Amino acid sequence: MPKDMENDSSQAIVIGAGLGGLAAAMRLGAKGYAVTVLDRLDLPGGRGSSVTQDGHRFDLGPTIITVPQVYESLWAACGRNFHEDIDLRPMDPFYEVRWQDGSTFTARQDTDAMLAEVARLSPRxxxxxxxxxKDSQRRYVVGFEGMVAKPMHRLWETIKVLPEFAVLRADRSILGLAKARVKDPRLQMALSFHPLFIGGDPRHVTSMYALVAYLEKEFGVHYAMGGVQAIAKAMARIVRAQGGVIRQGAEVDEILVQDDAAKGVRLNTGEQIRADLIVSNADAGHTYQHLLRNRQRKRWTDAxxxxxxxxxxxFVWYFGTKGTAQMWPDVGHHTITNAPRYEGLLKDIFIKGKLADDMSLYIHRPGKTDPSVAPEGDDTFYVLSPVPHLGFDKPVDWKAEAERYKAKVQAEVEKTLPGFAERISTEMVLTPENFRDRYLSPNGSGFSIEPRILQSAWFRPHNISEEAKGLYLVGAGTHPGAGVPGVISSAEVLAKMVPDAPVPVEMKVAAE
Incomplete structure (x- = not known):
């Protein structure tokens, strides 16, 4: 950075090239800021990045796209058309849920098809x-349309929605709502498990998250050809086209604060970069505990x-299989298999911190839609198991447990993909320890702070920080929360709080 530009108020630094950081950089670029994005990984995308190994592309994190208008709005703010950059394919069906007794539930966008599935499982x-x-639609109007892209750092904004929350029984959990509406335990699971995709315990996450069912029905579930990594790369291209700089392999070690204002960052190499506007896409916990470790904090203290x-x-097991593209014709793009226990397993994961012997799995088979994920005739898989985070008194020692747990996962996957293990040609595993080390995620959590009602909206780390003027937060750990639509929307919230970049003096003179 030229020396005379170091203190230019039109300069902005974004910490982290995750989807939230890239979206923030795009929004700031559209407002006229000269943006520098600093990221410790080798590819943009953060948890939405990928690893290519032996011809197989493993999409490391999110695999589906919902609410396409969130992306369309972001692209439009930059004068671009999302669909010119990204080939989005609608999923039909969305996913199949399987139970131990052999019963299944296939989720689709069509309401009549869904009613037929419910009637097949449980006519009553x-x-x-x-x-x-109807519950889902009402919660969408209040919770998504009314709050997601709105700044919630003022307590009054949360207080204003409390009457509507009371009417909608936001105090009731999503599982509690499902139990109030359907009696079949399988349907109770199928209607309540969605918060697991954003790190929440369905037994305690607010029933407002029933809005996901409406989102799926109204806007569909999609897959981006090339994976979410393709979206991240397209975002990076736009940032660069705006004149922004993205530096991979650049890890921020500290946010520099002077006179209660953020003034720049220091990298782990000792290099300092100055700017009056800092946006952290690092996890909120990491931002406050590490990047501001030398500052006495007002709100987000360590305690x-x-x-x-x-x-x-x-626990995520990625593997490629040889010559299996035509095998297992009943296994589609997205499959969810259930353990014999639902609530007991949730309690082990979220409350006891216990690594249970039984497990529910999400099996991702992207080759059903996107042949580019594997060599011709082969398959690429991603099997995910929710497990306890590392913050319990006796955390799981994954160095000792990873292989044993993988063997248990393998035995469970065999029920869905018989004979798959003998065809594995390449593989890799991520555990909570990898999430802690790779993504600097506190407690190795997959989705930052859990989205309980008193950890949402105003109660969540704010998009505008109380700890230093000019410091903002985006991503899963801030409002509106985890999940790709929420992460992308956090940048829209940012754009509503940050003014347009000041016009340089020379441009003012020229205009006059």
Whole structure:
């Protein structure tokens, strides 16, 4: 950076090239800021990045795209068309849920098809399912349309919605709502498990998250050809086209604060970069505990962060299989298999911190839609198991447990993909310890702070920091929360709080 530009108020630094950081950089670039994005990994995307190994592309994190208008709005703010950059394919069906007794539930966008699925499993629950759909739509209007892209750092904004929350029984959990509407335990699971995709315990996460069912029905579930990594790369291209700089392999060690204002960052190499506007896409916990470690904090002290409930950890097994593209024709793009226990397993994961013998799995088979993920005739898989995070008194020692747990996962996957293990040609595993080390995620959590009702909106780390003027936060750990639509929307919230970049003096003179 030229020396005379170091203190230019039109300069902005974004810490982290995750999807939230890239979206923030795009929004700031559209406002006229000269943006420098600093990221410790080798590819943009953060948890939405990928690893290519022996011809197989492993998408490391999110695998589906919902609410496409969130991306369309972001691209439009930059004068671009999202669909010109990204080939989005609708999923039909969305996913299949499987239980130990051999029963299944296939989720689709069409309401009649969903009603037929409910009737097939439990005819007496059709009426209750229709009520659940109405519940979902009402919660979408209040919770998504009314709050997601709105700044919530003022307590009054949260207080204003409390009457509506009371009417909608936001105090009831999503599982509690499902139980009130349907009696079949399988349907209770199928209607309540979605918060697990953003790190929440369905037994305690607010029923407002029933809005996900409406999102899926109204806007569909999609897959981006090339994976979410393709979206991240497209975002990076836009940032660079705006004149922004993205530096991979650049790790920020500290945010520099002077006179209660953020003034720049110091990298772990000792290099300092100055700017009056700093946006952290690092986890909120890491931002406050590490990047501001030398500053006395007003709100997000170490003690307060420790008292938060954090999302669960993830055990993810990525593997490629040889010559299996035509095998297992009944296994589609997305499959969810269930353990014999639902609530007991959730309690082990979120409350006891116990690594249970039984497990529920998400099996991702992207080759069903996108042949580019594997060599011709082969398959690429991603099997995810929710597990305890590392913040319990006796955390799981993954160096000792990883291979043993993988063997248990393998035995479970064999029920869905018989004979798969003997065809594995390449593999890799991520545990909560990898999430802690790779993504600097506190407690190795998969999705930052758990989205309970008193850890949402104003109660969550704010998009505008109380700790230093000019410091902002985006990503899963701040409002509106985890999940790709929420992460992308956090940058929209940022854009509503940050003014347009000041016009340089020379441009003012020229205009006059």
């Amino acid at each position: 629950d059709v009426k209750g399912y229709k009520k659940f759909l 307060k962060l420790k008292s938060r409930r954090w999302s669960m950890g993830l």
